[in-house]
Amino acid sequence: MKFSGPLESQRLSLLLETAISREAQIWKVHLRRIQPSQDVGISPTQRDEVVQWMVKLKFQFHLYPETLALAVSLLDRFLAAVKARPKYLNCIAISCFFLAAKTIEEDERVPLLKVLARDSFCGCSPAEIRRMEKIILDKLNWDLHIATPLDFLHIFHALALSARPQLLTTLPKMNPSQHVALLTKQLLHCLACYQLLQFKGSMLALAIVSLEVEKLIPDWLALIIELLQKAQVDSSQLIHCRELVAQHLSSLQPSPPPNSVYVYTPLKHNLVTCHAGPGFRFHPGSKDKPEVPVKTSAALSRRRRLAPGRCKQPTAKRKVEEMEVDDFYDGIKRLYNEENAPEAVAALEGKAASACGADASRQAASASPCPPLQPVSVM
Template sequence: MASGGRLSPQSPRGPRAAAPALGAAPGPQSPRQPFGPAPLPLQCDRGGPLDERRLVAHLQLALGREARLWRGGHPQVAGPVEIRHTVRELVLWLLEVKNIFHFSQTTFNLALTTFSRLLVSLKRENTPSVMITSLRLAAKVNEEEELIPRVKDFLKHYGSGYSPNELLRMELAILDKLHWDLYIGTPLDFLTIFHALLVLGWPHVVELLPQRNPSLHVASLTRQLQHCMAGHQLLQFKGSTLALVIITLELERLMPDWCTPISDLLKKAQVSTEQLSHCKELVEQHLRSL
């Protein structure tokens, strides 16, 4: 596979290629294709326009992948202050740097999710290279092949201090660390599903949205969600819990009778009220600091 090509969502065949340890020296190997399907747009799926039954099926699929791949607990970076600041600065940099390659929000969210999955064992000196490599891998999974920039162009914008060989080597290390399974249900997937379920189940919510436009509303919530992913304390929560908290806080602001829809989403998302309350408290603190 060419280094600039799109990664197929299908499982690779044949023996597993050897990969270096995370942060190892550059080498000449080429990464094989990671498995894990890219998400379908939620306005429709292969069966046509989405109703609640199909949305719940998408949610259950995402929850199943999250339960299988997510590793809980406090990451190593929750310790030293300088490391926490490094992670926060990297995430905010990724969200704010000019998007000259027109990557989708799905790509950025998968990059942040991939980065978060690696933080438990990540050394501080590796964090910048892991971040930009996570973005490169996310683009290979989500973007059309003609939109994936050449390695040299990508590095010129995102990682001028690294060589193509170093990027390739880090790709291999990340894929090996994650067992070649990049696609976990991301917080953005859950946010989109929860929002669609909310609009379908409680149509009057649309009247309360800015410009009565659900798409613009999701875009606004996505920005909040991604900034929360820069908070080290929030990395202990599953993406489904974090997304549900963002929806909950917004509903509390928009409508007085928010308890019923949130209770319904809690049940569908299999999130306990204790988890929701703990995460909600930290999200509120984080959003106030922005």
């Protein structure tokens, strides 16, 4: 679709007028009073949670965003027409989701009912979903075709590009399709907000477009006024909707840009000197934890005896930090003739603790030195 020229603008204006007329015939305020007992009616939190679940189903079954938007619209229309109990909410939601999929998707993309009931973990059987479908269709007079907020978002976005072709000049790496996909993500996030049900779908879509246009061009207000006149929307309601949408979108985490590069910065290890020989000390960045020296195989081979009371006493269960020198593990294997390096390290720590862990009384009485190491066997 081209976004420039009077003919395209006239077609978009006619499409917007038809959608607004259709919305005015069907739409009504979906807000309901919060019931004191949750067994009587569905609470706003429960409604938002089930919409978030439907969003996950959309990605799980690889369906179009239009399917999800229609499913949420059917859910809100049905909940506004009847007083449903919370125990039926999952069945109502999955039935609306299946009706929307059969309405929007191609036949080969519509999931099988038994697969949908099984993989969605809705807790309903296919027969129960079909019975709920019949109830929903009866309450909605078998009229499932309504302009969703996503439909208005596409129309307003196309009108904005038609009126301001330079709208995306500040975003050189983003084409119109990618830009409308970004706005679609914001809209799907807003669908799970109960407070925004007081506004029509056209109002919600225009609020999202206006917040985005404000960031892109300096004369955004003139463009929004033009869209307001075409949509026949009250400006005071738009301002209120913009505030709520901006507040709700602040919790949306921005997605990383494409082809992101993540740089890994390892922690620095400093080689320090111990009285009993050189060791490899690990600095985790916290001053509260004591630094534990770790002896290398070279230090162990040079010193057959360790002077008591010159090293800090290591704990029996402490873990030896990973070292960049592979000879450390090979040396432990050769000294103790064992294949399992962690067990050898534990045995070495037990011998080192007996030598370095001397208290003040044993230091004064000339404690016995460490036992000599076992002879090295050639492996």
